[in-house]
Amino acid sequence: MxxxxxxxxxxxxxxxxxxxxxxxxxxxxxxxxxxxxxxxxxxxxxxxxxxxxxxxxxxxxTKEALLEAVLLRRLERLAEAAEQLAATKAPGDAFFTFFALVVDQSPAKNVFADALSAAGVDVRQTTSEIGRTLHQAMAALLTEAQRANAVRADLGVPELTALLVGTCRMVEHLGSDSDARERTFAVIADGLRASGS
Amino acid sequence: MxxxxxxxxxxxxxxxxxxxxxxxxxxxxxxxxxxxxxxxxxxxxxxxxxxxxxxxxxxxxTKEALLEAVLLRRLERLAEAAEQLAATKAPGDAFFTFFALVVDQSPAKNVFADALSAAGVDVRQTTSEIGRTLHQAMAALLTEAQRANAVRADLGVPELTALLVGTCRMVEHLGSDSDARERTFAVIADGLRASGS
DNA sequence: TTCTAATCGGAGTCGCCAGTCCGATTGTAG
DNA sequence: CTACAATCGGACTGGCGACTCCGATTAGAA
Missing domain, CATH: 1.10.10.60 (Homeodomain-like)
Structure with missing residues (x-):
């Protein structure tokens, strides 16, 4: 600079x-x-x-810079995956596959995001470049899935992000018990489909 | 000692x-x-x-001991609240009120639980005394709500705990946007009710 | 009030860790 | 192969934070 x-x-x-x-x-x-x-x-x-x-x-x-770099790689990969899925699968399928993908990859991301925000870095600022890409990819997946009636209509990307973050934590919390994990995930999935009617 | x-x-x-x-x-x-x-x-x-x-x-x-003490107080209060609710409200109501209560109080708990487990303390070990009480109280709330058909039947306390942890994170993530918070929470609530049929 | 053991306060110790510096090494252009 | 600039490695520094120690203070019994 x-x-x-x-x-x-x-x-x-x-x-x-x-x-x-x-x-x-x-x-x-x-x-x-x-x-x-x-x-x-x-x-x-x-x-x-x-x-x-x-x-x-x-x-x-800086150690912080290293963390940031790692986090960026993660996000980059996710964005790629999202675009790939949107292009190749049916809306609902693409959406839920992406969701599962994020959750599986997540034990990691949490750690980094935490550390950075704890260090006072505004993650949204730093990751803006790729963050925007990812944001758009997620928006596409979401609205398509909603149009196909696979996901309830009253959600936006912020809510989706929150749900992803939270679901990652759930999985992390349950550790290796894959049965419990599946049941827990089913709650979220059913909630996402619920029309609120 | x-x-x-x-x-x-x-x-x-x-x-x-x-x-x-x-x-x-x-x-x-x-x-x-x-x-x-x-x-x-x-x-x-x-x-x-x-x-x-x-x-x-x-x-x-030890600093760690201090963190532990604080966490224990939190858990203690939650256990109390759970018992109180179970005794005074209708099953479904009691369950969801408890859920919301935990989520509201949570920005805190997360922090402590994280720090302790990061420090290598097995939280489940340390908090066993009160943990057991809380566990039982939650089990009671859950089974009653299930018997009353207010919550799907395929969940146990571990799944409930995970859902609580995750939902806390979601809320934390959304920060002050209470509208988004409500929508997100609705997803979980609907998912909890969904019968899986 | 007096006396003593319990408690307090905070300066100081010790270890850990991010980040620096420079002599030794090594890729690569010619 | 040679020369030199880029890169490496790891001893060293500075600061911070958990925890200790002991003289000063104070609650509370007699």
């Missing part, structure tokens, strides 16, 4: 090993933070990735 | 000021942790309560 073009990224492509390390760090960070919480130290992440802390901080100037 | 009876608490009642301070600390801790997260330092809690850190640590040997 200081004296470079503010628009796009690296004027010079990263050296091969640098790119490798960066990718490795993201990978490891995602895995470790997801598994053991965002409290894990940067040193630990670096060690696990087989690099020094210096390397970590060269790529991500 | 070193040389005293392991069973019950204080053989000697606390001095008046000590009792006062202890109560104050719990009060303040609950408020502050709820409002600003469990990351708030013990020193801050102590200052806010108008005592020194020494006092805080005399009453609660």
């Amino acid at each position: 200081t004296a470079q073009q503010a628009g796009q990224d690296s004027p010079r492509p990263l050296r091969a090993d640098a790119r490798r390390n960066r990718a490795r760090l993201l990978e490891v960070a995602e895995a470790v933070f997801t598994a053991r919480g965002t409290g894990v130290s940067t040193e630990e992440i670096a060690r696990e990735a087989g690099v020094g802390v210096g390397t970590l901080f060269r790529h991500f100037p | 070193t040389a005293q009876q392991a069973g019950q608490d204080s053989p000697r009642p606390l001095r008046a000021d000590a009792r006062r301070n202890r109560a104050r600390l719990l009060e303040v801790a609950e408020a502050v942790f709820t409002a600003r997260g469990t990351g708030v330092s013990t020193e801050e809690i102590a200052r806010e309560a108008g005592v020194g850190v020494g006092t805080l640590f005399r009453h609660f040997p």
Whole structure:
């Protein structure tokens, strides 16, 4: 931001090993933070990735930046999946498949979103770029499903988001008991279909 | 635990000021942790309560112990409320009132439960005493509501707990938009009633 | 009021962790 | 292969926060 073009990224492509390390760090960070919480130290992440802390901080100037990067990757993937589903499946099916997908992938996202908002980062601000894409993709899925009468009409994207967040927590809470998980999920699904009539 | 009876608490009642301070600390801790997260330092809690850190640590040997104490108070209150409701209202009404009560009180509980489990404390272990009471009270509310056909039959207490946890998150997520909150809550409520037929 | 044990308060200790710095290493252009 | 700039690694720093310790204070019994 200081004296470079503010628009796009690296004027010079990263050296091969640098790119490798960066990718490795993201990978490891995602895995470790997801598994053991965002409290894990940067040193630990670096060690696990087989690099020094210096390397970590060269790529991500802040622990927070690392978390952000991981979260963005997650959102990006979700947006992709949403578009894919919207394009290939029937409205209702696409919607519920997406819902299930988000919930399955979620134990992770929660952790990151929490950590960031706890650190005072406005997630909505930071993730705006991809956030918008995801938002639109979700809106498309939702309205199509509603038009097909597969989902009640009195919901918008904010409500859907909240339901997703909450459902993620439920799943997280139930842990490995997949029977209970299914029953719980059924409550939500039935609620989403209920016409309110 | 070193040389005293392991069973019950204080053989000697606390001095008046000590009792006062202890109560104050719990009060303040609950408020502050709820409002600003469990990351708030013990020193801050102590200052806010108008005592020194020494006092805080005399009453609660560990920050974690303080969190635990606060959480227990919360659970205790919930158990009370559940019993009260079961005794005075019609089954379905009692159940849904309880549900709403938990959700309203919740922004708090989440925070504590999270912090403790993040710290490696098995909440189910620690809160067993009151946890059992609460568990029973919830079971009673649930089965009565089911018998009265106000709630679908394929749910048990674990599922109910998960739904509560998740719904708390939804509410938390939506923040102050009470319209969206109501719509979201309606999804859950309809889902709970849906017979699955 | 007097005396003593219980309690208080907060300066100080200790360990942990994010983030820095620079000599050693290594990719790569020529 | 050589040279040099990009990159690496990890010892080191600074600050923060949980917890300790002990002299000062105070509740409450006699």
